[in-house]
Amino acid sequence: MIVFFYDKTFEGFLTAVFDAYSRKIFPDKLLGEGSIAPMFMEESYTVITQEDRSARVWASLQKKLSKTACNMLNYVWLSEEEGSDDLLFRYIRKVFDNVHSIEMNFGDDDVLQIHQLAKKVAKEELYLKQFIRFQKAADGIYFAPVSPVYNALPLAISHLKDRFSDQRWVVYDLKRKYGYYYDLKTVIEITLTDDEHLLTGKLNDALMAEDEKLFQELWKGYFKSMTIKERINPKLHRQHMPKRFWKYLTEKQ
């Protein structure tokens, strides 16, 4: 088994693709630096991330693939699934080794898997757009905690920026410990050093804006009144709005 070690960044991954082609050895497995090598390793190689190499691979991918397919690669990378880098590697090899485009060949297992995994991440992105709930803090910043399964937060940012362009907001991923802050002009990535008090996902009453409690009550009251009791269907309810989101949803508190 041939193993490549790399630094688990997307640039590192693309450099690995470059190195594999230039050395003409192709890894059976990609592993992060410092992880335990598999038992039957014949050969190993440690990739040193190089900006120019990764840029060349990406440029040539963009030439060979449609825009949708390139986006799909990005989505699959953000899934952070175990083995998704191996899957991407196999896919990229198929792209480069075939004269004709393979991106529509869903009969091929790797192409189909890329498609399906990208769809899952896109679904997570949609979940974020749906279930983010802002709470207005006393200083006028709208705060929303999230903890998506896949690292889909960067994908939803442009949507939030366009939609809430005249209010300052923070969206924070409690699971991956980073977030974004919008200051009415640009969005910047932030990491909070002290996020203990945020872990519940609820702002303290002291931190909350004056009318925030009222609007939460209004929304809860509205949500309750909208239910038609003759049609109660808890299974459908959970199917559309999985339980893992409930802890951050104002109306489910």
Add this chain to the structure above:
Amino acid sequence: MNENVLEKLKTLAESAKYDVSCSSSGTVRKNTPGGIGNTVGGMGICHSFTEDGRCVSLLKIMLTNNCIYDCAYCINRRSNDIRRATFTVQELVDLTIEFYRRNYIEGLFLSSGVINNPDYTMERMVRVVKELRTVHRYNGYIHMKSIPGASQELVNAAGLYADRMSVNIEIPTEKNLQLLAPEKDHLSVFKPMKYIQQGMLQSIEERQKFRFAPRFVPAGQSTQMIVGATNESDKDILTLSSALYRRPSMKRVYYSGFIPVNSYDTRLPALKQAPLVRENRLYQADWLMRFYEFRADEIVDDAYPDLDLEIDPKLSWALRHPEMFPVDVNKADYSLILRIPGIGVKSAKLIVTSRRYGKLNAYQLKKMGIVMKKAQYFITCNELPMNTINEVKPEFLRKILTETKKKKGEIDQQQLSIIFPD
């Protein structure tokens, strides 16, 4: 904003919830500098789901639930003794903006009971949407009901601010409408529909000449029919829907299973449960007409005026037409593949693009997400021949496919148990 508003909000939400329209799709609008909100188009975004599983995408609310009419099927009829409330324009605008800022909602769905006369009510509603769009520079979604009987001028004014407008037909035939709502007629419904369509087509034409001509109801119109309150067959309902869909502006017809809100009225049927399965089948038939290239008379006809409650309308059509099958997925047209039970629009597209690279077999089809349990009887692919509908016979196939799944731990009736002596 105070506690008083909370009571009003609850009352008016109670009154508005029986309107089923919920979509926030059909138009794209970017935010403007200094404005708030955008409209994403495509699928639309549902922000929450109530415990009955229906989505809360828009703030579905009534301006008032006072009404001069006395329609038998409506909870807000004037002879009902319920709590009445009316929002001021300002309250409603503030609520919408504040909810929107917290990402609770995708936009506003504004409806109203009729006070004084249709034009008076409509004018108040127009003031709400106008204030949202012009004063607050709100670019989110707005769905506005047009009040039956409102004048063309007011419909035209509303159309400039709303994304979608709707007028509800409620009862599919004129005769039954007269029975349940003697003060209304179909003309008062179809007239505003016509106004909306005229305005929309005119705006489309103008925008081809002048790039910045104002948009008019860019997401088209929708309507709603109550199912099960009167004796119409599914054929009547679907024929009317398909006629409506032939109009360029009609985007959606909603079906609302009748919920007996006024059980004391003897003109209405006494139902234990809302006809939920029938409602579901009607939606499936609706989808067949909109996305699967089916005609209404293929789904229901004089021999089968009602939809089969046990199986879905597509399977039901396939069982009635065994001569169309089996379909070779590697050769057949897209429109034929769409007609195979177990294959949806997405799978059909996957098949059509993938088969250019090589013949597909059953394993690949299964992986793509095709429901082989159903589809296997209707297709041939790059595989040894299997039993299709023509060998199995439709009657027996129906039996196989409607068999209820055995629950875990349930004992098979035909299996003899081994009894171990103690």
